[in-house]
Amino acid sequence: MLKLRLLLCMFFLGFPGVSAQPLVKITGLITDDFKNPLSKVTVTVLGQSQSTISDDNGLYNIYSSTFAFTLKFSLLGYKPVLLEIKSDKAGRILRNVKLNINSNELEQVTITSKTNQLSNSTILNVNEVASMPSVSGNFEVILKTLPGVSTNNELSSQYSVRGGSFDENLVYVNDVEINRPVLIRNGQQEGLSFINSDLLSSAKFSAGGFESKYGDKLSSVLDVRYDKPDSSQAIFNMGLLGASFSSKILNKNSYLLAGLRYKNNSSVLNTQDNRGSYAPNFTDVQAIYHQNLSDKFNLSFLGSFNSGIFKLIPEDRETQFGTLNTLLRLQTVYAGKEVDDYQTAGGAVTVTYIPKPNLVIRMISSYFNTVEREHIDIEGQYIFAELNNSFGNGNFGTIRTNKGRGSYFNYARNNLESQSFSTGIKIDQTYSNHTFAFGMRFEQKDYTDDLNEYSLIDSAGYILQGLKNFYQDNLISVKNKLSIQYYTAYIQDSYQLSPQSDLQLGVRANFNTLSSQLLLSPRLLIAYRSINNTKIVRFTAGVYQQAPDYRSIRNFNGLLNLDQKAQRSYNTSVGMDYAFDGLGTRLKFASELYFKYQDRLIPYMMDNVRVKYLADNEAQGYTYGADFSIGGEFVKDLLSYFRVSLMKANQNILKDGLGFLRRPTDQRVNFSVYFQDRLLNSPTYKVHLNMLYGSRLPVGAPLVQRYNDDFNIPAYKRVDIGFSKDFLDDVAKRKPRFLEKYFNSFSVHAEVFNLLNINNTVSYLWLKDVSDVQYAIPNYLTGRQLNLKLIMKFKNSRQ
Incomplete structure (x- = not known):
């Protein structure tokens, strides 16, 4: 009491x-x-x-x-x-x-940017890249969650957009066009992409209908900026797959951005069926220096060195596949090794002159040199068998029928050096209701290629050699040397028709010394914005012409088709962005319908990430589809979004008599989710979930006399999840004093790649048994893997 x-x-x-x-x-x-x-x-x-x-x-x-x-x-x-x-x-x-x-987040859920109204592009939230669980660790992981983008390989930074090949995508860093390597065969050879996420200030992506100021490719544009930072800062990122360090130094009239990255994903590669000694080592160094010479002049320099070495000494492989009725197993023992390496070095200088506030003149010159080498000596001795699949007699998994024994041998000594030099000028001038843009550019590309490779398959006692078709890599021994000059120019006008509507008209001109064609590409965009500023409706139409390049003119035997003409596509699209309040937050719904008719295409085949052109053939095709996405802060301060894409892409190779067939990138359905939430009712503990689904892709057997699409790679399904805690989050009630003294942010991340441990197929090994029946043995991608990383953002000592 x-x-x-x-x-x-x-x-x-x-x-x-x-x-x-x-x-x-x-x-x-x-x-x-x-x-x-x-x-x-x-x-x-x-x-x-x-x-x-x-x-x-x-x-x-x-x-x-x-x-x-x-x-x-x-x-x-x-x-x-x-x-x-x-x-x-x-x-x-x-x-x-x-x-x-905040331009990095603005376009995700709101419609207020008039500039974006006329760009038909999506502004990417670059701050999300560090939190996205990703095996590759490259910036392109964010692209694979966008509408219209297809992928089926988590190891690769390559992507297909609306039925196009990897070579149809434009990438710009500070107005400098970036090219990708040529000899890459599979994703495990790929290292660090050119883009350093820690140095980014902004990025935007267009899946089609892009404006005339961008170049002459058929599918997409990624426009990345390394601009002036808000303050000086240093960032250190360390994990089980690599490390990076970047520094941003801001002065009164200048700034310096520098980044060093290292990657070694051997632990991830060891989860594949091919067991062995993997030694991938990838490094990248980048620096951007900007100096204001006066109120009207400034000078910028971009320098880059990217190096990759992939070594593999394979030991053995065991792959089981088939159905419940027919269970098959391939066992292989290897000898030999593979060593691939590449180095890219170069830079760009930009001089900007602003004689008056409404006029900007930029002069941009760049030079890049790339050396790629493939050295392969691998022999495989295999046993191919059908297994017992009955549980009742205790013999499950034992050999029922021996389908055959044999061996195969892959040899390559390929060396390619490419050089690219370009110089050009861009002028932007704004009047009361007009914004004019004009540019000219000269580019020269030089290639020196030494190709020596062959593959032999001894299946059931005989060597498959001398097949007269373009699918069998039997014997290639050629030396090519080529120089191509490109001359391009564009002009466009963005005009305000009314307070709610805008019109953009532009045209590009392109001439190259390889095809000697003068290519004119007119483009149109009309946009309407609602009075309440919650809706934008766009219509685009244009011609997109991609001039031939070294990759597209080289056929399966390494010979060059110097008579090849440019690819051409007539594109139209209509889209709507709509911002509204729902589910307790601000949401943005985006949709776009598109149709592309291609009256001139160069057909190709896909083997993993290797694009193999049928350079002596020509095709016609069409692609149509619809993209939908919705996103917002379903959880306070954390962006999440859902997207689905539907597409059909067909082509007709002329004079083969087969009519329209599916293109190699005809992935009919794509679905992705990037969802973020908080754990344990604490704002500092977060979960980041990334889910991807891509329907099956067409593929043809290599031992037939024609292009075909009568076989399919199964649907790509993947779930990656990450957990993070920022000890210095703004909403943290208690912050460690030591960390608060020296760091702006101190976050720990735990990631589980391929959470459901799904065996995704990326390509096939084709073998015949003793009955001359051909089998496709799947090459699987990576399995489940744990990764830990630490991200530290240091405080500016001068503050």
């Missing part, structure tokens, strides 16, 4: 003390860069439970139970603001706040 009275006394004595605790009321107006009031801005008192949102007039009211506290203002699409407040007494405090646009 005494305890009860004591508790009651404490309650009644303590309660008035709590309710009488002094309160500070903070009120104010929240606006954007243009002094427009912002509604639905979340306002929180860090370390306390108080939170509110601004009303339709941008006004907010919130209370604090302490005199010294920090307010956080956040709205998706804008940079968060932290406001420290100190008061010596209770009462009312007035604080007006301005939020600045």
Whole structure:
């Protein structure tokens, strides 16, 4: 009874003390860069439970139970603001706040950027790349979650867009066009892509209908910027698959960005069926220096060195496949090794002259040299058998029928050196209702290629040699030397028809010394924005012509078709972006319907990531489809999005008499989810889930006399999951003092790749048994794997 009275006394004595605790009321107006009031801005008192949102007039009211506290203002699409407040007494405090646009997040869920209205592109949230669980660790992982993008290989940074090949995608870094290696056969040979995620300031991607200022390829554009940082910073990233360090140094009239990356994914490669000694080592060094020479002149330099060495000493392989009725197994013992390496080095210089605020002139020159080498000596001795599949007699998994014994041998001594030099000028001028863009560019590409390779298959006692078709890599021994010059120019005008509608007209001209064609490519974009600024409707139409390059003119035997003409596609699309409130957040729904008719294509085949052109053939084709996506902050401050793409891509190789067949990249259905959530009701613990599905892809057996699509690679299904904790998150109630003193961010990540341990097929090994029946033995991709990484962002010592 005494305890009860004591508790009651404490309650009644303590309660008035709590309710009488002094309160500070903070009120104010929240606006954007243009002094427009912002509604639905979340306002929180860090370390306390108080939170509110601004009303339709941008006004907010919130209370604090302490005199010294920090307010956080956040709205998706804008940079968060932290406001420290100190008061010596209770009462009312007035604080007006301005939020600045965050271009990395803006286009995900809101429609406010007029620039993007005329670009038909998606602004990527580059800050999400570090949190996305990815085996490759490359920036392109974010592209594979976008509408219209297809992939079936987590090891590769290559991607297909709306039925196009890997070679149909444009990539720009600071207005400099980047080219990909030629000799890459499979994803495990690929290392670090050119783009360094730690140095990025912005990126945007167009899956089609892009404007005239971009180059002459058929499918997509990725436009990446390494721009001026907000402040000096150093970032260190270390994990089981590699490490990176980057530094950003900001001075009054200059800035320097530098990055060093290293990657070794041998632990992931060891989860494949081919067991052996893997030694992949990839490094990359990049630097960007910018100097303001005066108010009107500035100079920028981009330098890069990218190196990769892939070594493999295979030991053995065991692959089981088939159905419940027919269970098959291939056992192989290897001898020999494979050594592949490549180095790319080069740089670009950009001089910018701004004689007046509405006129910008840029002169850009670049040079890159790439050396690629393949050395392969691998022999395999195999036993191919059908297994017992009955559980009842205890013989499950034992050999029922021996399908054959044999061997195969792969040999290659391939060396390719390519050089690319370009120089050009870009001019942008704005008037009252017009924005004019004009540019000219000269590029020269030189290739020196020494090809020596062959493969032999001794299946059931005979050698498969001398087949007269383009599918069997029997014997190639050629030396090619080629130089191509390209001359391009473009002009376009973006015109405001009315406050809600815009028109963009442009045309590109292209001439090259290989095909000696003058190619003209007109392009059109019309956009309408609703009065309430929640909807944009776009229509695009244009001609896209891709001039022949060394890769497309080289046939299966290594010989060059110097008479090849440019590929051409007539593209149309209509799309809508719609922003609305739902599920307690701001959402953006995007959709686009498209149709492409190609009256001139160079057909090709796919083997893993190797594109093998039928350079002496020509085809016609068509592609149509629809892309849909929806995204938003389903969980506060964490972006998530869902997308689905439907597509059909067919081609007709002329004069083969077979009519229209599926293109190698005809992936009818693509679906992806990137979802983020919080764990344990704590804002500092997060989960990042990445799910991909791509329907089956057509593939043909190599031992037939024609191109065909009567076989399929099974659907690609993959789930990767990551968990992270940032000890210095803005919403953390307790922060370690040591970390807070030296770091802006200190996060730990745990990732599980291929969570469901699905065997995805990337290609096939083709063998015949003693009955001359051909079998496709699947080459599987990586299995389940755990990865740990640590990301540290150091504080600026000068602050």
